[in-house]
Amino acid sequence: MAALDAFTDEGFEAATVASIAGRAGVTERTFFRHFTDKREVLFEGSAILLEVVTGAIAAAPAGLTPIEVITRAFEAVGPFFAERQVFARRRSAVIAANTSLLERELLKLQALKHANADALRTRGVPDPDATLAAEFGATIFHVGFQRWIDDPAETGLAHHVRRVSDELIALVSGAAPA
Amino acid sequence: MAALDAFTDEGFEAATVASIAGRAGVTERTFFRHFTDKREVLFEGSAILLEVVTGAIAAAPAGLTPIEVITRAFEAVGPFFAERQVFARRRSAVIAANTSLLERELLKLQALKHANADALRTRGVPDPDATLAAEFGATIFHVGFQRWIDDPAETGLAHHVRRVSDELIALVSGAAPA
DNA sequence: CTAGCGATGTCAGTGACTGACATCAGAGAC
DNA sequence: GTCTCTGATGTCAGTCACTGACATCGCTAG
Numbered sequence: 433m434a435a436l437d438a439f440t441d442e443g444f445e446a447a448t449v450a451s452i453a454g455r456a457g458v459t460e461r462t463f464f465r466h467f468t469d470k471r472e473v474l475f476e477g478s479a480i481l482l483e484v485v486t487g488a489i490a491a492a493p494a495g496l497t498p499i500e501v502i503t504r505a506f507e508a509v510g511p512f513f514a515e516r517q518v519f520a521r522r523r524s525a526v527i528a529a530n531t532s533l534l535e536r537e538l539l540k541l542q543a544l545k546h547a548n549a550d551a552l553r554t555r556g557v558p559d560p561d562a563t564l565a566a567e568f569g570a571t572i573f574h575v576g577f578q579r580w581i582d583d584p585a586e587t588g589l590a591h592h593v594r595r596v597s598d599e600l601i602a603l604v605s606g607a608a609p610a
Numbered sequence: 611m612a613a614l615d616a617f618t619d620e621g622f623e624a625a626t627v628a629s630i631a632g633r634a635g636v637t638e639r640t641f642f643r644h645f646t647d648k649r650e651v652l653f654e655g656s657a658i659l660l661e662v663v664t665g666a667i668a669a670a671p672a673g674l675t676p677i678e679v680i681t682r683a684f685e686a687v688g689p690f691f692a693e694r695q696v697f698a699r700r701r702s703a704v705i706a707a708n709t710s711l712l713e714r715e716l717l718k719l720q721a722l723k724h725a726n727a728d729a730l731r732t733r734g735v736p737d738p739d740a741t742l743a744a745e746f747g748a749t750i751f752h753v754g755f756q757r758w759i760d761d762p763a764e765t766g767l768a769h770h771v772r773r774v775s776d777e778l779i780a781l782v783s784g785a786a787p788a
Numbered sequence: 789c790t791a792g793c794g795a796t797g798t799c800a801g802t803g804a805c806t807g808a809c810a811t812c813a814g815a816g817a818c
Numbered sequence: 819g820t821c822t823c824t825g826a827t828g829t830c831a832g833t834c835a836c837t838g839a840c841a842t843c844g845c846t847a848g
Contacts, residue, residue, distance in 0.1 A: 449804065459828055464805060499782055531717065538716035539709065563753065564778050571745040575738075600742050604782040607677035627835065637797055642836060 435473040436522060444530045471536045474523055477516075478540040482547050484509050485569075489551040498557045502548065502569035503597040506576070510590030513577075517586070524581045545570045572596040613651040614700060622708045649714045652701055655694075656718040660725050662687050663747075667729040676735045680726065680747035681775040684754070688768030691755075695764070702759045723748045750774040 434455035438447040449470055453463040467473050488505035496504070513520055527533040549559075549566035557565065576593035583592070612633035616625040627648055631641040645651050666683035674682070691698055705711040727737075727744035735743065754771035761770070 448802095460804090461806090461829075462827055465826080468805095470804070497784055499784070534720070535713040535717045538720055539713045542712070542716055560753075560774070560777050561781055564749070564774075564781050567749040567753065568778075568782065571742070571749065575741065575745065596738070596742070599738050600746075601782055603739055603742050604677055604746065604779055607675040607779055626833095638835090639798080639837090640796055643795080646836095648835070 433473075433519075436519075436526065439474075439526045440522065444526060444533060471533055474527065474533065475536060475540055478544075481509060481512065482544055484512055485544065486547050486551040489548060489555065492555075498552055498561050498565035499568060499597075499601070501552065501555070501557075502565050503572065503594065505548070506569055506573045506593045506597075507590040509573075510588050510593070513580070513589050521581060541570050541574060544573075568600070572600060611651075611697075614697075614704065617652075617704045618700065622704060622711060649711055652705065652711065653714060653718055656722075659687060659690065660722055662690055663722065664725050664729040667726060667733065670733075676730055676739050676743035677746060677775075677779070679730065679733070679735075680743050681750065681772065683726070684747055684751045684771045684775075685768040687751075688766050688771070691758070691767050699759060719748050719752060722751075746778070750778060 435447075435452045438452045438455055441447075442451065449463055450460045452470075452473070453460045456463070485505050485508070488508040489501055492501045492504055527537055545566045548569055549562045552562035552565055553559070572593055576596040577589065579592045579596070580587070580589045613625075613630045616630045616633055619625075620629065627641055628638045630648075630651070631638045634641070663683045663686070666686040667679055670679045670682055705715055723744045726747055727740045730740035730743055731737070750771055754767065754774040757770045757774070758765070758767045
């Protein structure tokens with residue numbers, strides 16, 4: 433991707449939109465017709481991710497707890513990222529180096545939370561459970577994804593997600609008889 | 611606060627930095643010496659919030675579970691916001707109306723997570739528990755704060771935080787014997 | 789009185805982003 | 819085949835957030 437190359441080579445701040453557009457063989461104006469802003473280039477995939485996760489929530493078997501539904505939904509995105517592992521790592525490195533990109537990533541995660549809460553409600557999960565399960569899901573995905581990126585052993589993302597889910601359940605359950 | 615007035619009157623996007631600075635009786639250049647960017651004006655208090663919460667984590671009695679420590683820490687910020695209720699509501703309305711401000715808010719919450727995880731580690735809570743308890747805390751604060759803002763009955767923030775914590779523990783514990 | 793320092797003002801510049809208008813290439817009507 | 823209509827792209831001018839360099843000013847210590 434032209435933008436990722438530009439950010440890697442020149443750094444996010446230093447890479448001018450004109451430069452990115454130039455690498456892609458288009459005009460700066462055209463760039464802004466495709467992406468709402470300079471940061472958005474790195475988040476094209478988030479819409480697809482959202483569809484995969486909400487789809488998995490809708491398709492989950494009946495009778496599961498909301499926590500189990502959301503955990504499985506995020507396990508389901510494993511293959512999606514497995515195909516993009518190299519890209520995901522490069523992208524993460526750029527994002528980690530830039531606060532404004534981190535901001536955007538957190539915003540996408542927030543949008544994902546809302547979409548997942550909606551999907552859970554559609555499934556018949558009432559609030560506050562839907563909202564809280566969606567928060568739970570965002571947490572295990574966020575932490576699990578980070579571990580996957582950092583993990584040189586390259587275990588699957590799904591494995592990390594399930595593991596974080598288990599850890600979080602154990603931690604929180606331990607506080608139940610407070 | 612001049613900036614909040616400007617954002618309320620003119621809208622965040624339309625309010626020019628020159629206009630905000632003018633209301634405060636200073637120059638645009640001076641504005642940027644006080645705040646790193648236009649959005650940052652609304653987040654002056656986040657540093658104080660961070661100190662209150664991390665302080666409460668450090669000061670919590672020994673022997674509590676990490677989940678209980680973090681819940682108490684966020685209960686402790688109740689008085690801080692009680693004094694600023696009117697301001698907090700106006701501010702929230704402006705932030706809710708602007709995606710770029712929401713981004714910044716999420717970034718501050720992320721910083722708070724990291725600081726809290728550090729504070730827990732300092733207390734002797736090992737990872738992954740420290741990280742996950744910090745995530746748990748961000749969730750209950752985020753949801754509890756929103757309820758407090760929306761709650762016309764004006765129950766205290768601490769009450770909302772405790773309640774969300776209880777709900778989340780119940781929800782997650784229910785999934786324990788998965 | 790003065791030397792020095794921190795805060796502010798002034799000015800010029802860069803780059804993200806937008807609106808208005810021109811151009812161009814391809815799909816379908818005839 | 820050419821005409822036309824539409825969607826994508828280029829061009830241009832403008833606004834505004836943000837920055838660096840330099841001047842100024844008020845206060846405080848000596």
